[in-house]
Amino acid sequence: xxxxxxxxxxxxxxxxxxxxxxxxxxxxxxxxxxxxxxxxxxxxxxxxxxxxxxxxxxxxxxxxxxxxxxxxxxxxxxxxxxxxxxxxxxxxxxxxxxxxxxxxxxxxxxxxxxxxxxxxxxxxxxxxxxxxxxxxxxxxxxxxxxxxxxxxxxxxxxxxxxxxx
Amino acid sequence: xxxxxxxxxxxxxxxxxxxxxxxxxxxxxxxxxxxxxxxxxxxxxxxxxxxxxxxxxxxxxxxxxxxxxxxxxxxxxxxxxxxxxxxxxxxxxxxxxxxxxxxxxxxxxxxxxxxxxxxxxxxxxxxxxxxxxxxxxxxxxxxxxxxxxxxxxxxxxxxxxxxxxxxxxxxxxxx
Numbered sequence: 001x002x003x004x005x006x007x008x009x010x011x012x013x014x015x016x017x018x019x020x021x022x023x024x025x026x027x028x029x030x031x032x033x034x035x036x037x038x039x040x041x042x043x044x045x046x047x048x049x050x051x052x053x054x055x056x057x058x059x060x061x062x063x064x065x066x067x068x069x070x071x072x073x074x075x076x077x078x079x080x081x082x083x084x085x086x087x088x089x090x091x092x093x094x095x096x097x098x099x100x101x102x103x104x105x106x107x108x109x110x111x112x113x114x115x116x117x118x119x120x121x122x123x124x125x126x127x128x129x130x131x132x133x134x135x136x137x138x139x140x141x142x143x144x145x146x147x148x149x150x151x152x153x154x155x156x157x158x159x160x161x162x163x164x165x
Numbered sequence: 166x167x168x169x170x171x172x173x174x175x176x177x178x179x180x181x182x183x184x185x186x187x188x189x190x191x192x193x194x195x196x197x198x199x200x201x202x203x204x205x206x207x208x209x210x211x212x213x214x215x216x217x218x219x220x221x222x223x224x225x226x227x228x229x230x231x232x233x234x235x236x237x238x239x240x241x242x243x244x245x246x247x248x249x250x251x252x253x254x255x256x257x258x259x260x261x262x263x264x265x266x267x268x269x270x271x272x273x274x275x276x277x278x279x280x281x282x283x284x285x286x287x288x289x290x291x292x293x294x295x296x297x298x299x300x301x302x303x304x305x306x307x308x309x310x311x312x313x314x315x316x317x318x319x320x321x322x323x324x325x326x327x328x329x330x331x332x333x334x335x336x337x338x339x340x
Binding site for chain 1: 170179194
């Protein structure tokens with residue numbers, strides 16, 4: 001088994017989960033996972049510290065997620081603007097109504113309203129259970145900043161969830 | 166309240182669509198294996214261009230620092246031995262700085278490092294080419310002649326010449 005296959009088997013789920021929480025879209029998460037592993041394959045020779053491979057991969061995933069999500073957002077906004085007729089809301093099917101009341105959707109919705117930095121910190125610390133050190137390495141910031149920003153991000157998330165409820 | 170948020174986050178952790186599609190996973194794995202074989206066999210255009218450029222730059226550096234085969238022409242050419250020694254020292258220092266700069270750009274791995282390096286190398290080659298051209302196509306310096314000025318001749322030079330002639334005539338007569 002080659003190195004890239006080994007890395008793929010070990011970290012594919014982590015990358016996919018991160019992308020899914022970040023974008024809340026399966027299609028975008030798949031795009032991000034694919035692009036991330038293509039980048040990893042390209043830059044595999046540059047990897048010097050084998051111990052930090054996890055944070056290295058996640059930092060690539062994070063940068064890729066930011067890029068792809070931003071592009072998709074612009075695309076969506078342009079398409080909405082280009083539509084001639086006002087976008088009438090479709091009648092919700094009973095199954096969708098049930099799904100919307102799934103509780104994870106509430107917090108995922110709130111997470112999506114946060115800024116990219118706050119969202120990334122919450123995903124790393126709360127949803128993927130990365131350590132403060134790992135989160136700091138992924139984001140390229142100090143551990144102290146991670147602690148401070150995490151508390152601020154959680155406060156904002158609580159406010160959003162409280163407002164939605 | 167804190168417990169409530171933690172419960173919500175736990176539910177998000179185990180959201181219903183958390184696992185990636187199996188078909189997608191296996192397809193991506195296959196793509197990676199294919200790509201891996203392609204990348205190991207082919208070399209990029211940047212590599213093809215960079216290697217000869219690097220070699221030529223270093224050959225030039227060696228030539229200049231050791232043999233001084235490509236000398237500076239005309240005004241930059243120095244005459245005395247002391248100045249020649251200074252020129253060689255300056256050349257070595259300059260070339261050392263240049264090679265350090267090239268190595269810095271090349272090994273630092275900037276995002277567009279290769280592009281910067283290639284641009285720099287190309288301009289460097291153009292400079293070397295120009296020097297070689299000057300070496301082989303050596304033209305003699307044309308003797309600079311002062312431009313003819315009619316006003317100068319008529320109004321300034323002629324009266325002065327006349328005065329000088331008159332003085333000379335006077336002196337001759339006196340003798």
